[in-house]
Amino acid sequence: MSTVDVIETRVRGFIGDIQHPKQKKKININDLEFQLRKLLDDYFEMDGYSLFYRAIETLQAEGQLFPVQNNQYNDRTPALPLYYWVNIKVKAAKWDRLEMMKLSDQFDFSYYERHPEWQTKDEWNRIQNLYTFLQSSLDREIVSLEERSLELFGHEKFLFDSDSFPDGKGFLARIGISEDQLKVVNYGEPFVFWMKQGKEIKDIQRVLIVENLSFFHTSIKLLEANKLDYEPELIIYGEGTKIERSFSFFFRMFPQKSYLLYYAGDIDAAGYGIIIRLIEKYPDCCFQPALKIYRKMLECLEQRNDQKIGQTQNLKYRDLFLQWFTEDEQALLLKLWQENKRIPQEVLTIETWRRWM
Numbered sequence: 001m002s003t004v005d006v007i008e009t010r011v012r013g014f015i016g017d018i019q020h021p022k023q024k025k026k027i028n029i030n031d032l033e034f035q036l037r038k039l040l041d042d043y044f045e046m047d048g049y050s051l052f053y054r055a056i057e058t059l060q061a062e063g064q065l066f067p068v069q070n071n072q073y074n075d076r077t078p079a080l081p082l083y084y085w086v087n088i089k090v091k092a093a094k095w096d097r098l099e100m101m102k103l104s105d106q107f108d109f110s111y112y113e114r115h116p117e118w119q120t121k122d123e124w125n126r127i128q129n130l131y132t133f134l135q136s137s138l139d140r141e142i143v144s145l146e147e148r149s150l151e152l153f154g155h156e157k158f159l160f161d162s163d164s165f166p167d168g169k170g171f172l173a174r175i176g177i178s179e180d181q182l183k184v185v186n187y188g189e190p191f192v193f194w195m196k197q198g199k200e201i202k203d204i205q206r207v208l209i210v211e212n213l214s215f216f217h218t219s220i221k222l223l224e225a226n227k228l229d230y231e232p233e234l235i236i237y238g239e240g241t242k243i244e245r246s247f248s249f250f251f252r253m254f255p256q257k258s259y260l261l262y263y264a265g266d267i268d269a270a271g272y273g274i275i276i277r278l279i280e281k282y283p284d285c286c287f288q289p290a291l292k293i294y295r296k297m298l299e300c301l302e303q304r305n306d307q308k309i310g311q312t313q314n315l316k317y318r319d320l321f322l323q324w325f326t327e328d329e330q331a332l333l334l335k336l337w338q339e340n341k342r343i344p345q346e347v348l349t350i351e352t353w354r355r356w357m
Contacts, residue, residue, distance in 0.1 A: 007051035019089035063166035078312045095119045103131050108176040145184040191246040192237040194220050199233045208232040211265030212345045229292040264290035268342030269313045272321040289324050300347035307340045
């Protein structure tokens with residue numbers, strides 16, 4: 001048995017022992033990991049925490065665990081919520097094998113063979129609804145994920161709201177069906193933007209995307225005063241990670257042509273992730289960090305503060321972001337990272353900007 005399987009098997013065993021047939025149970029994730037470490041002498045040598053983290057994520061996707069929403073975390077990287085609810089132990093209700101064979105032209109039931117606890121009446125009804133849809137899917141139109149979710153499963157948020165519908169988020173993976181087969185599209189929420197006065201849509205060449213609302217309004221003032229770096233014709237309010245979903249609207253709103261797209265966010269793990277994922281997701285667009293703005297933020301080092309609790313610190317995103325900077329700047333950014341510090345974009349106000357005007 002691989003080390004991955006050893007950890008997951010142990011964690012499943014712990015959870016199975018805790019599960020109650022009539023009520024949810026609350027667990028402390030640190031206590032659970034402590035019990036695991038006691039059983040495995042080579043826990044640290046096998047990078048046990050990473051495997052433990054993966055096992056918890058798997059159980060959450062399956063609906064056996066779901067986090068207590070109280071903003072408490074376990075102070076590890078990557079972080080996990082400190083407390084989880086353990087779902088009620090489901091009494092396995094074996095499905096009729098002949099009925100499963102009838103649907104096997106569309107579905108792979110191997111997951112349900114390995115996890116008979118998922119062979120429930122509700123799950124079978126969902127599978128039947130999905131099978132009926134797939135039989136006529138060639139004649140169906142593409143609709144939103146929410147619309148299809150409502151049609152097939154009775155609620156528009158069933159497939160992605162794991163808090164309200166713990167059975168829903170992993171359903172398509174369990175049955176081996178992709179979102180594309182549902183003929184759905186994920187509509188992002190349109191973004192807020194500001195066009196420089198006197199400019200028309202055809203004039204737009206340089207675009208600045210900013211992470212936070214305060215700096216969005218500051219940028220507008222600087223733009224209209226002709227004091228903003230890069231002299232963009234358009235400023236977009238990214239609203240944190242939302243821009244990763246909403247940027248898909250850009251070419252519906254603006255002409256298909258080449259643009260210079262600059263991104264400025266917080267100097268922290270989340271900010272690094274946003275710009276790198278935008279570069280990766282839209283390889284045909286000329287995305288780059290707004291280095292002039294980041295350098296101004298680095299000059300406000302005295303206003304650094306602690307990294308946000310629970311923020312995933314992805315080394316790949318960090319290193320790809322740092323490549324854009326000089327060696328001296330990289331050393332400073334690494335020092336902030338090692339000290340678990342960040343520089344929020346809000347250091348850039350009209351008043352602080354006067355240093356460079």
